[in-house]
Amino acid sequence: MPQDTSQVTDHGGGVWGIKVPIPDNPLGHTLVHVLDTDRGPVLVDTGWDDPESWDTLVAGLATLGIAIADVHGVVITHHHPDHHGLSGRVREASGAWIAMHAADTEVVVRTRSSEPGVWFDYMSAKLAAAGAPEEHIAPLRAARASGRMRTLPGLRAAVPDREIVPAELLPLAGRRLRAIWTPGHTPGHVCLHLEEEHPANLPGNGRLFSGDHLLPGISPHIGLYEAPEDTRVTDPLGDYLDSLERIGRLAPAEVLPAHQHAFTDAPARVRELLDHHEERLAGLWALLAEPLTPWGLAERMEWNRPWEQIPYGSRNIAVSEAEAHLRRLVKQGRAEAVPGTDPVTYRAV
Structure with a gap:
């Protein structure tokens, strides 16, 4: 058995985790998982597209006696750049296939083909x-005018060549890995259920590669995910809560997430997250005793630091999260838009 190093963890049963750094990010790293199959190693996620991240991934694989050229396939939990960023490089070096859920592949294709200026205008x-x-808003307009747009992550993300079909087993020789569609964090997020006995015989139902859907100490960002031309009213938070309940019922013996660390008792963690979002919705409902815009609501919501200290980009994410919670309250009949307001304000019902 390979020895654990600071970057590589042996989870037993032909599964390893490699800590691939995310540059300048408090999350620190993405846990890229390596799954041994009869056709060669398969990666679950690949990490951020950065030279240090690439070197760490290659070195981690080398610790396991795997050359990057040996990689047989790449399974992506979702399209975000800290998960999908290095997929193209892995494919170029190895000829590996890349698999992703169709809804997230659609985002990748759309992002690659759209003029970045459209995104700035939309935002x-x-x-x-x-x-x-x-x-x-002024800095966005300035960036649009100056042409400083080619630096957005994801503009050149690899287009997957296989589709992950929910509820189906992935075609991995000698392994039973089933896709579970868990939208919320992204529209095409999937968890991957390894339907095999736990190598340490922990009680429960196999192991789960949970991506960002279920993390031991973080509630993943749930914001709006729609295209500039999309007129559908989505409910990402509702999608997420429904997906969480499905994972709770699955009751895997162990969860292997893409950040932090492996953990057990998924149903308990699911209950914590469901309670957290219900408390948050109740708190926001109380704030809407006075009509507020989504921005006004985000300013008053509880974050991990005061609003004045939240960086520019994170404020955009915070407003998106406020809007996702507002959508859920409106759908539940607990809030409504105030007619005739511009920008639209919302009030509790």
Whole structure:
């Protein structure tokens, strides 16, 4: 058995985890999992597209006696750049296939093909509609005008060549890995259930590669995920809560998430997250005793630091999360838009 190092963990039963760093990010690293199959090693996620991240992934594989050229396939839990970033490089070096859920592949294709200026215009319009002050929107307009747009992560993300079909086993020789569609964090997020006995005989139902859906100490970001031209009213938080309950019922013996560390008792963690979101919704409902825009609500929500200390980009994420919670309250009949307001304000019902 290979020895654990600071970067590589042996989870037993032909499964390893490699800590691949995320540059300048408090999360620190993505846990890229390696699954041994009869056709060669398969990666679950690949990490951020950065030279240090690539070197760490290659070195981690080498610790296991695997050359990057040996990689047979790449299974992506979701399209975010800290998970899918290095997939293209892995494919170039090895000829590996890349598999992703169709809904996230659609996002990758759309992002690659759209003019970045469209994204800046869309974000500016969305923030204005959410009640953001002009001084917050101005930098986006300036970036649009200056052409500083080719630096956005994901613009050149690899287009997957296989589709992960929910509820089906992935075609992995000698392994039973079943896809579970868990939308919420992204529209095409999947967890991957390894339907095999736990190597240490822990009680429960196999092992779960949970991506960002179920993490031991973090509640993943749930924001809006729609295309500029999309008119559908999505409910990502509702999707997420439904997906969580499904994973809780699955009761895996062990969860191997993409951040932090492996853990057991998934049903207990699911209950914690369900309670957390219900408390949050109740708190937001109370705040809406006075009509508020999504921006105004985000300013008053409880974050991990005061609003004044939240960096620019994180405020955009916070407003998206506020909007996702507002959508859930409206759908539950606990809040409504105030007619005739521009930007739209919401009030408790």
